[in-house]
Amino acid sequence: MCAGTQGKVRKKLSEKLGEDKIGTMFCLGHCYETSSFHYNGHNYSGNDIDQIDEIIKGKKTNTKNINSVSHATKSILMGENLSTVEKFKDLLSQILKKDKKETLQTITESNLCGRGGAGFPTGMKWNFCSQQKVKKKYVVCNADEGDSGAFSDRYLLEDQPLKVLFGMIVCGYIIGSDEGVLYIRGEYPKSIEIINRTINELKKLNLLGKDILGTDFSYDLYICIGQGAYICGEETALIASIEGRRAEVDVRPPYPTVEGLYKKPTVVNNVETLAAIPGILKHGAKSFSSIGNVKSAGTKLVCLDSLFKNPGVYEMDMGTPMKKIIYDIGGGFIKPVKALQVGGPLGGVIPIKEVEKLNLDFQEFAKAGFMLGHGSIVSIPEDFNMIKYIHHLFKFSAEESCGKCFPGRLGSYRGKEMFDQAINKTNKIPIKLLNELLITMQKGSLCALCGAIPLPIQNILKYFTDEFKTDINQEA
Amino acid sequence: MSKNISKLSGRKGLKDNLFKRMINTASKSKNGKEIKQLAEEYHVGMSTIHGAESFYEFLRPEHKEKKHGYVMEVHVCAQEHKVK
Ligand SMILES: Cc1cc2nc3c(=O)[nH]c(=O)nc-3n(C[C@H](O)[C@H](O)[C@H](O)COP(=O)(O)O)c2cc1C
Numbered sequence: 376m377c378a379g380t381q382g383k384v385r386k387k388l389s390e391k392l393g394e395d396k397i398g399t400m401f402c403l404g405h406c407y408e409t410s411s412f413h414y415n416g417h418n419y420s421g422n423d424i425d426q427i428d429e430i431i432k433g434k435k436t437n438t439k440n441i442n443s444v445s446h447a448t449k450s451i452l453m454g455e456n457l458s459t460v461e462k463f464k465d466l467l468s469q470i471l472k473k474d475k476k477e478t479l480q481t482i483t484e485s486n487l488c489g490r491g492g493a494g495f496p497t498g499m500k501w502n503f504c505s506q507q508k509v510k511k512k513y514v515v516c517n518a519d520e521g522d523s524g525a526f527s528d529r530y531l532l533e534d535q536p537l538k539v540l541f542g543m544i545v546c547g548y549i550i551g552s553d554e555g556v557l558y559i560r561g562e563y564p565k566s567i568e569i570i571n572r573t574i575n576e577l578k579k580l581n582l583l584g585k586d587i588l589g590t591d592f593s594y595d596l597y598i599c600i601g602q603g604a605y606i607c608g609e610e611t612a613l614i615a616s617i618e619g620r621r622a623e624v625d626v627r628p629p630y631p632t633v634e635g636l637y638k639k640p641t642v643v644n645n646v647e648t649l650a651a652i653p654g655i656l657k658h659g660a661k662s663f664s665s666i667g668n669v670k671s672a673g674t675k676l677v678c679l680d681s682l683f684k685n686p687g688v689y690e691m692d693m694g695t696p697m698k699k700i701i702y703d704i705g706g707g708f709i710k711p712v713k714a715l716q717v718g719g720p721l722g723g724v725i726p727i728k729e730v731e732k733l734n735l736d737f738q739e740f741a742k743a744g745f746m747l748g749h750g751s752i753v754s755i756p757e758d759f760n761m762i763k764y765i766h767h768l769f770k771f772s773a774e775e776s777c778g779k780c781f782p783g784r785l786g787s788y789r790g791k792e793m794f795d796q797a798i799n800k801t802n803k804i805p806i807k808l809l810n811e812l813l814i815t816m817q818k819g820s821l822c823a824l825c826g827a828i829p830l831p832i833q834n835i836l837k838y839f840t841d842e843f844k845t846d847i848n849q850e851a
Numbered sequence: 852m853s854k855n856i857s858k859l860s861g862r863k864g865l866k867d868n869l870f871k872r873m874i875n876t877a878s879k880s881k882n883g884k885e886i887k888q889l890a891e892e893y894h895v896g897m898s899t900i901h902g903a904e905s906f907y908e909f910l911r912p913e914h915k916e917k918k919h920g921y922v923m924e925v926h927v928c929a930q931e932h933k934v935k
């Protein structure tokens with residue numbers, strides 16, 4: 376896996392720095408050009424490794440920007456809306472003059488659903504939190520984008536920071552909060568820098584801070600930097616992390632809207648969800664709700680990895696045929712691909728023939744036994760061994776699970792062991808036991824990390840067992 | 852238990868965020884003195900700080916020792932990378 380240039384990157388780095396100085400980090404969000412590495416607080420990718428001598432001397436390379444294009448009927452996430460602080464100020468002063476209920480109704484009627492994976496209606500979440508009769512409330516922007524293949528939040532944080540911050544401020548205004556925090560993964564140093572700079576700029580212009588634009592609404596924003604734990608993307612683990620606790624998942628209810636950060640009512644929203652807010656408020660609820668269907672409305676960012684001829688992040692109308700995304704927008708593949716994993720490591724593994732039948736729609740994906748999730752697409756080459764792929768999935772949940780619940784903690788390791796043995800040819804895959812394990816994890820896990828990892832594994836077992844028939848023990 | 856820690860951490864809130872302080876302490880501390888101070892300041896046990904710190908990959912000593920380069924660990928990314 377990743378043996379290609381990743382091995383080359385490691386070799387070059389260890390030649391220059393020494394093997395004992397080389398560590399590993401999880402996805403750096405450069406999947407559109409790969410060969411990624413992190414050096415002294417900065418990320419590099421593509422051909423940057425060829426300039427390693429200059430990088431060590433302190434040269435900053437001009438890492439390529441993410442290829443980003445909107446193919447939406449009306450761009451909400453990439454367009455010119457809010458591209459300057461002047462536009463930000465205009466829209467914010469309009470909102471601060473309006474009745475909060477009216478603004479909330481626009482969000483609700485837009486049918487915007489959370490883009491972090493769970494798809495909860497945003498207007499409803501904000502409404503629940505606004506109804507809590509508590510003085511202190513928080514808004515948390517979930518910028519812990521850890522899904523392999525995903526870089527859409529990174530794109531928004533770095534290229535559209537005003538949209539994200541605007542969404543947070545409006546949320547704070549509506550629910551009655553005076554503080555918010557962006558939890559940004561440490562693997563995204565440039566995002567942290569840009570958001571920090573933008574917050575300071577807004578403060579100087581009194582678009583953040585005390586009595587914003589002469590009103591009695593005050594709002595402050597902070598940044599928390601993730602420290603390399605995938606589970607921190609799960610909202611209760613993320614809250615625990617901000618509080619300085621172990622990032623273990625909490626039992627819900629109570630949901631964060633009732634008892635969230637520091638046990639106060641909290642709205643946790645994904646970066647993309649928040650970034651959609653200004654576009655919706657500027658163009659009206661209908662401009663969003665009229666795209667796609669009720670539960671999958673509006674536009675959505677989709678990330679295509681470097682096996683596509685045109686890798687990048689694209690804004691698409693919900694409901695767009697996947698065939699169009701893969702072949703017209705993505706240009707097809709640079710080498711034969713047999714399946715796509717859509718929606719991160721917990722998303723479905725979909726054979727190409729099946730994915731071509733689908734549209735970009737949360738419900739359609741779920742009905743077909745897959746998951747659209749956050750919208751990242753990782754291509755699985757024809758010659759890639761599916762036993763190794765399942766092994767990687769189990770290894771991922773074993774390493775990244777928080778260890779709080781038994782099915783998650785033990786199940787992931789037992790699964791990994793089964794596939795260690797299958798790869799080493801010391802034992803065949805005990806298929807009955809594996810199926811029982813997957814069901815136990817699905818039904819018994821506390822959260823969707825170890826609870827959803829069985830989905831892509833079941834997909835592989837359903838569609839690709841022919842590839843490893845002889846490695847299966849049907850009796851065990 | 853966690854409710855108590857949440858509320859204690861919430862006394863200082865986001866302005867003087869415990870997690871941020873932990874990160875700063877972890878980057879400097881070679882002995883337990885700073886951790887003890889931090890625990891006292893937030894009225895939590897030292898084990899709470901140690902326990903939390905040990906959870907995060909970037910705060911572990913072995914990670915900090917690798918001061919320089921990190922190769923991306925690709926768990927679920929099946930790419931045979933494009934060599935340009
Ligand atoms: C294991 C796991 C990882 C998650 N990772 C993320 C993430 O990186 N970003 C995110 O916004 N939501 C993530 N979520 C979903 C969050 O728990 C939560 O539903 C979301 O942030 C809510 O925001 P939304 O309503 O805007 O989608 C994750 C959930 C699970 C179970």
Ligand code: SF4
Binds near residue numbers: 778783826
């Ligand atoms: S399913 Fe995994 S990540 Fe989620 S609570 Fe259980 S052990 Fe933790």
